[in-house]
Amino acid sequence: MNNFHYTKASSVDEAVLAGKGAENYFIAGGTNLLDLWKYDLTHPQKMVDVNGIEELKTITELPNGGLRLGALVTNNTTAYHPLVEARYPLLSRTILAGATAQIRNSATNGGNLLQRTRCYYFYDPASPCNKRNPGSGCPAVEGQNRLHAILGFSDKCIATFPSDMCVALAALEAVVRVTGPNGSREIAFADFHRLPGDRPELDNTLGQDELITAIDLPPRGYAEHHNYLKLRDRNSYAFALVSVATGYELEAGMIANARIALGGVAHIPWRVEAAETYLEGKAPTEASFAGAADLILAGAQGFEHNAFKIELARRTIVRSGMMALDPSCQRPGAPPSL
Numbered sequence: 515m516n517n518f519h520y521t522k523a524s525s526v527d528e529a530v531l532a533g534k535g536a537e538n539y540f541i542a543g544g545t546n547l548l549d550l551w552k553y554d555l556t557h558p559q560k561m562v563d564v565n566g567i568e569e570l571k572t573i574t575e576l577p578n579g580g581l582r583l584g585a586l587v588t589n590n591t592t593a594y595h596p597l598v599e600a601r602y603p604l605l606s607r608t609i610l611a612g613a614t615a616q617i618r619n620s621a622t623n624g625g626n627l628l629q630r631t632r633c634y635y636f637y638d639p640a641s642p643c644n645k646r647n648p649g650s651g652c653p654a655v656e657g658q659n660r661l662h663a664i665l666g667f668s669d670k671c672i673a674t675f676p677s678d679m680c681v682a683l684a685a686l687e688a689v690v691r692v693t694g695p696n697g698s699r700e701i702a703f704a705d706f707h708r709l710p711g712d713r714p715e716l717d718n719t720l721g722q723d724e725l726i727t728a729i730d731l732p733p734r735g736y737a738e739h740h741n742y743l744k745l746r747d748r749n750s751y752a753f754a755l756v757s758v759a760t761g762y763e764l765e766a767g768m769i770a771n772a773r774i775a776l777g778g779v780a781h782i783p784w785r786v787e788a789a790e791t792y793l794e795g796k797a798p799t800e801a802s803f804a805g806a807a808d809l810i811l812a813g814a815q816g817f818e819h820n821a822f823k824i825e826l827a828r829r830t831i832v833r834s835g836m837m838a839l840d841p842s843c844q845r846p847g848a849p850p851s852l
């Protein structure tokens with residue numbers, strides 16, 4: 515039996531105080547943490563239940579025209595919030611492309627950012643895994659690697675980050691607000707998740723004792739032209755093999771600015787700013803998006819079972835770009851992916 519302490523926090527300060535300690539964990543929806551615990555992959559000494567912190571359960575407008583999503587707002591509440599649907603439909607779509615309604619009713623925004631990889635070897639305590647047990651090896655390199663990375667991997671780890679929501683947050687250039695024992699800080703979304711390098715056990719740059727309090731969305735939401743295309747082995751209840759979030763603004767029929775982020779291909783949501791700059795001033799055509807795809811996938815490398823992802827990603831970038839032009843894909847209630 516694993517003994518552990520349980521405490522319920524009703525304020526950010528209480529949570530941060532109680533959360534101090536290497537094996538202390540905040541618990542929100544519990545949809546990932548409890549699985550990790552049951553699989554014997556994590557061994558909490560103390561669970562700090564943050565569900566009583568009411569101030570983190572709101573969605574509020576920011577003076578700059580952006581939106582603040584509380585860390586404890588559930589994924590479903592966020593996806594169906596009228597302001598999110600109207601101004602950030604790309605975010606709604608990515609959330610609704612993930613998991614199931616039941617899971618999204620428990621899963622929170624903060625927890626979504628911190629969910630762990632779905633690498634089969636990571637979830638098997640009998641397997642070596644550098645992410646779970648640093649220095650033990652990465653069987654995925656020579657093993658079952660269909661779900662694994664084609665970009666940004668290292669010889670220590672080829673796992674991918676599985677979140678859908680975070681693909682939109684990367685494209686939207688969200689900002690993560692956190693509070694820890696040394697005060698509060700903001701982390702640009704591009705700096706939040708990290709590549710595996712020599713430390714694959716670290717998924718992100720959040721301190722162990724820091725609490726995510728909110729995610730800020732900048733004013734630009736790409737409501738007019740956006741799309742999320744998620745390709746997976748089953749059409750529901752499965753993680754992405756490749757996914758693409760696309761948003762752009764048009765001026766006189768030409769792309770004025772663009773964002774493209776990929777999921778399922780790396781240890782982080784993958785974004786290449788040079789590809790977005792390349793699209794500026796170009797017509798939204800298959801040729802333009804194919805050119806952007808070349809820049810995004812430069813250096814991509816496949817393994818025995820996932821080399822197909824390179825061509826799949828290229829085609830998905832082009833298709834998602836074209837779907838973002840199609841008015842029938844922009845209306846509320848349009849399918850999250852075709």
Ligand SMILES: Cc1cc2nc3c(=O)[nH]c(=O)nc-3n(C[C@H](O)[C@H](O)[C@H](O)COP(=O)(O)OP(=O)(O)OC[C@H]3O[C@@H](n4cnc5c(N)ncnc54)[C@H](O)[C@@H]3O)c2cc1C
Pocket residue numbers: 539540541542543544545546547548549564585586589611612613614617620621622623624625626627628629676677678679724725726727751752753754
């Ligand atoms: C069967 C299944 C299918 C799924 N399919 C998908 C999918 O297709 N796409 C997808 O994107 N996701 C999918 N998910 C993952 C799901 O979205 C995540 O499990 C969920 O978002 C995690 O949120 P949570 O609130 O439950 O986090 P928890 O499980 O409570 O916590 C996860 C981690 O975050 C930490 N944490 C939680 N909140 C905070 C906070 N505010 N500050 C600091 N640390 C915090 C916890 O300590 C823990 O380490 C699936 C999950 C399941 C179980």
